[in-house]
Amino acid sequence: AQSVTQPDIHITVSEGASLELRCNYSYGATPYLFWYVQSPGQGLQLLLKYFSGDTLVQGIKGFEAEFKRSQSSFNLRKPSVHWSDAAEYFCAVSGGPTDSWGKLQFGAGTQVVVTP
Amino acid sequence: DSGVTQTPKHLITATGQRVTLRCSPRSGDLSVYWYQQSLDQGLQFLIHYYNGEERAKGNILERFSAQQFPDLHSELNLSSLELGDSALYFCASQASGLDTQYFGPGTRLTVL
Secondary structure, three states: OOOEEOOOOOEEOOOOOEEEEEEEOOOOOOOEEEEEEEEEOOOEEEEEOOOOOEEEEEHHHEEEEEEHHOOEEEEEEOOOOOOHEEEOOOEEOOOOHHHHOOOOOOOEEEEEEOOO | OOOOEEOOHHHHEOOOEEEEEEOOOOOOEEEEEEEEEEEOOOEOOOOOOOEEEEEEEEEOOOOEEEEOOOOOOEEEOOOOOOOHEEEEEEEEEEOOOOOOOOOOOOOEEEOO
């Protein structure tokens, strides 16, 4: 069965510092990977996705993620965080065409706090 | 604004009751997905409809049901409510398999 693990429940980072959020997945076939962000009281917004091709994916708001098949990881990074990046971040995996494209399985989420 | 609307925003009801949550997808999107977000279970996929037909089911209780109407809006019906059903319920719409899934703002259900 597929699963997604986000090892860090909570991360505190200073404004202007770099940020890396970890995501590990377990899936038998080629995974389709996503990062979503949820601001307080809001729905989820897609930051970026990986289906195939270049393993370094650029997203919105200055985020990027790197797919590493050998490590079953899809870590999210941002070189310099802004106070507005404080939110909860979710990694998700979809089975793609063999498993109802949009049936997303989410990790538990990582809460990011940005300090001045 | 994702273009996906959900009503109502908040719903407070009692155990044993039945409620209906409504979702209007983005114009032209044929797929609607329902998710439940709770403190103990996290974000869980419930069910997927495509152009009126059920396509996939996740961890959806038998007390819950959904449908998608000809105008593509969808409703999630929750019956015999229990305290543990208190959660945020999201719907998301998608044009096709490779497209972005757009989430609505959610309906917060509180069962007292």
